[in-house]
Amino acid sequence: MGGKDIYENDIMELARAGSRPRYIDAPDGTATLDNPLCGDRVTIEMRRDKEGKIADIGHDVRGCALCQASAVALADTARGKSPVEINAALSALQKMLKDDHEHHEKAWPTLAAFRSVHGHKSRYECVLLPFRALLVAISEGEGGDASRP
Amino acid sequence: MAFDPARIREQFPILATRPMGRPLHYLDNAATAQIPQTVIDAITAHETTHRANVTRGVHALAEAATEAYEGARHIVARYMNATADSEVVFTYGTTSAINLAAHALGEGLGEGDEIVLSVAEHHANLVPWLMLRERKGVTLRFLPVTDEGRIDLSALNNLVRERCKVITLTHCSNVTGAITDFRPVVAAARAVGAKVLVDGAQMAPKGQFDASELGADLYAFSGHKVYGPNGIGVLWGRRDVLSAMPPFMGGGGMIRSVSLESVTYGDPPKRFEAGTPPIAQAVGLGAALNWVMSGYLDGAHKHMDRLTLRIIERLQGIPGARLVGPANMEERVGVVSFALDGLHPHDIAQILDRHGVAVRGGHHCAEPLMTRFGLTGTARASLAPYNTDEDVDALFEAIEDALRTFSGH
Numbered sequence: 342m343g344g345k346d347i348y349e350n351d352i353m354e355l356a357r358a359g360s361r362p363r364y365i366d367a368p369d370g371t372a373t374l375d376n377p378l379c380g381d382r383v384t385i386e387m388r389r390d391k392e393g394k395i396a397d398i399g400h401d402v403r404g405c406a407l408c409q410a411s412a413v414a415l416a417d418t419a420r421g422k423s424p425v426e427i428n429a430a431l432s433a434l435q436k437m438l439k440d441d442h443e444h445h446e447k448a449w450p451t452l453a454a455f456r457s458v459h460g461h462k463s464r465y466e467c468v469l470l471p472f473r474a475l476l477v478a479i480s481e482g483e484g485g486d487a488s489r490p
Numbered sequence: 491m492a493f494d495p496a497r498i499r500e501q502f503p504i505l506a507t508r509p510m511g512r513p514l515h516y517l518d519n520a521a522t523a524q525i526p527q528t529v530i531d532a533i534t535a536h537e538t539t540h541r542a543n544v545t546r547g548v549h550a551l552a553e554a555a556t557e558a559y560e561g562a563r564h565i566v567a568r569y570m571n572a573t574a575d576s577e578v579v580f581t582y583g584t585t586s587a588i589n590l591a592a593h594a595l596g597e598g599l600g601e602g603d604e605i606v607l608s609v610a611e612h613h614a615n616l617v618p619w620l621m622l623r624e625r626k627g628v629t630l631r632f633l634p635v636t637d638e639g640r641i642d643l644s645a646l647n648n649l650v651r652e653r654c655k656v657i658t659l660t661h662c663s664n665v666t667g668a669i670t671d672f673r674p675v676v677a678a679a680r681a682v683g684a685k686v687l688v689d690g691a692q693m694a695p696k697g698q699f700d701a702s703e704l705g706a707d708l709y710a711f712s713g714h715k716v717y718g719p720n721g722i723g724v725l726w727g728r729r730d731v732l733s734a735m736p737p738f739m740g741g742g743g744m745i746r747s748v749s750l751e752s753v754t755y756g757d758p759p760k761r762f763e764a765g766t767p768p769i770a771q772a773v774g775l776g777a778a779l780n781w782v783m784s785g786y787l788d789g790a791h792k793h794m795d796r797l798t799l800r801i802i803e804r805l806q807g808i809p810g811a812r813l814v815g816p817a818n819m820e821e822r823v824g825v826v827s828f829a830l831d832g833l834h835p836h837d838i839a840q841i842l843d844r845h846g847v848a849v850r851g852g853h854h855c856a857e858p859l860m861t862r863f864g865l866t867g868t869a870r871a872s873l874a875p876y877n878t879d880e881d882v883d884a885l886f887e888a889i890e891d892a893l894r895t896f897s898g899h
């Protein structure tokens with residue numbers, strides 16, 4: 342339960358974009374994660390540039406509007422970022438959902454759309470799943486641990 | 491006197507509350523039904539004046555607690571018309587009852603032995619058998635589900651073969667609301683000497699029944715779906731069937747004697763009740779079943795059928811809405827699953843929540859059934875006698891809102 346309305350325009354706009362799959366050429370890593378609570382499934386593809394930063398992200402979401410919106414926000418947030426920065430973005434997103442902190446919005450403006458999910462605990466995982474999938478895709482691409490720089 | 495849901499509502503304190511400042515339209519009764527004041531009072535009274543461990547003490551409180559616990563067993567026996575109280579085993583819920591049964595019935599089984607179940611089973615009546623297959627190498631055979639959402643019993647002839655040891659099916663689907671006709675099931679089982687286990691989680695709340703007349707060998711249900719507390723459930727078994735079953739969990743209370751060299755087990759039901767049982771919960775379950783049997787619910791079925799049909803008919807008027815389950819009231823209960831084109835069930839449930847309408851969205855612990863219908867999940871409205879026309883109206887106002895919110899999505 343929570344107070345605010347989740348389905349604000351920002352989220353709905355992102356979700357509309359995320360309702361169609363987007364695939365990328367020659368991904369360096371791909372990961373599919375399930376949310377066992379609801380049976381949702383997210384596939385994230387990623388390609389990295391020469392410096393190891395994320396060059397492009399594809400997504401295929403079989404899930405709710407929040408998950409779809411998050412996949413699109415992820416593509417926007419992660420492009421040009423390193424795995425360490427993406428880890429930081431995931432932490433910021435987790436904090437924002439949990440504590441409704443404003444200051445994270447400045448660092449990650451696209452993620453601000455998800456402030457309305459604060460308080461709806463059963464939905465946090467819907468928002469986080471694409472981020473988690475990207476980290477697994479990165480680690481798959483590296484053949485190792487996602488949290489490693 | 492005609493059935494009046496208002497008289498039921500006033501007995502359920504939670505229905506008068508306003509979660510998040512909104513009126514409560516509780517349509518998630520298939521997940522957990524609400525609890526009437528009289529059951530809350532019975533639990534409180536027990537904990538206030540009779541709290542002690544059972545069977546193991548001679549002091550007055552221990553005797554009173556034992557009497558209350560065994561009294562609850564007697565009420566359950568009466569509710570399901572058991573021949574003896576000893577046919578009633580207390581468990582922690584349907585899931586633990588079915589795990590007990592799967593373990594005990596599966597103990598002597600091995601490769602080549604077969605268990606028949608259905609694609610419509612709740613994970614509680616599926617995963618324990620998948621686990622048994624992993625342990626013992628038994629073969630599982632699945633009855634298909636018709637487009638209407640019923641277990642296809644015409645497949646029994648092909649599926650139930652000589653080596654079939656157990657047929658285990660839901661009495662009523664927690665997704666489609668369809669009631670299973672156990673007559674052909676029992677006939678097929680008898681022909682090959684297989685046991686019949688019934689998952690009664692969704693059917694037991696409908697009122698007193700006769701498990702042995704149904705032809706069941708074992709019957710499982712949960713307290714929290716029959717207006718009782720959670721943490722308590724029942725595995726009823728025919729006396730000869732229970733007597734032949736080895737124990738599942740070991741511990742205090744279930745033995746006859748123990749030495750370092752050997753152990754002998756007590757008789758049913760104690761053999762299956764290792765450790766301190768959920769005592770106050772059993773007392774609460776007894777109070778809940780007494781409440782169901784007290785006559786308050788006379789006429790409730792007609793009321794619920796009418797509301798169910800209203801929901802089905804209004805869904806049929808919504809373009810893009812898909813009912814998963816029978817469209818008429820023949821052999822079905824008030825559990826209505828539906829999908830709305832382009833809307834994820836979680837988003838539907840979330841938007842309904844902002845209208846105070848509590849439904850469930852997801853796979854309802856029945857993933858194979860979702861796959862059967864080509865869905866990842868449904869939204870599900872499930873009724874209890876205290877639901878009203880206002881609840882149905884609120885449901886559809888909220889569905890309209892969901893459709894508006896997602897129009898053009």
Ligand SMILES: Cc1ncc(COP(=O)(O)O)c(C=O)c1O
Pocket residue numbers: 520521582583584585586612614615660662663664689691692712
């Ligand atoms: C048909 C069916 N079987 C089994 C269960 C499991 O019941 P419990 O979770 O109380 O063990 C449920 C409850 O969701 C159910 O609907």
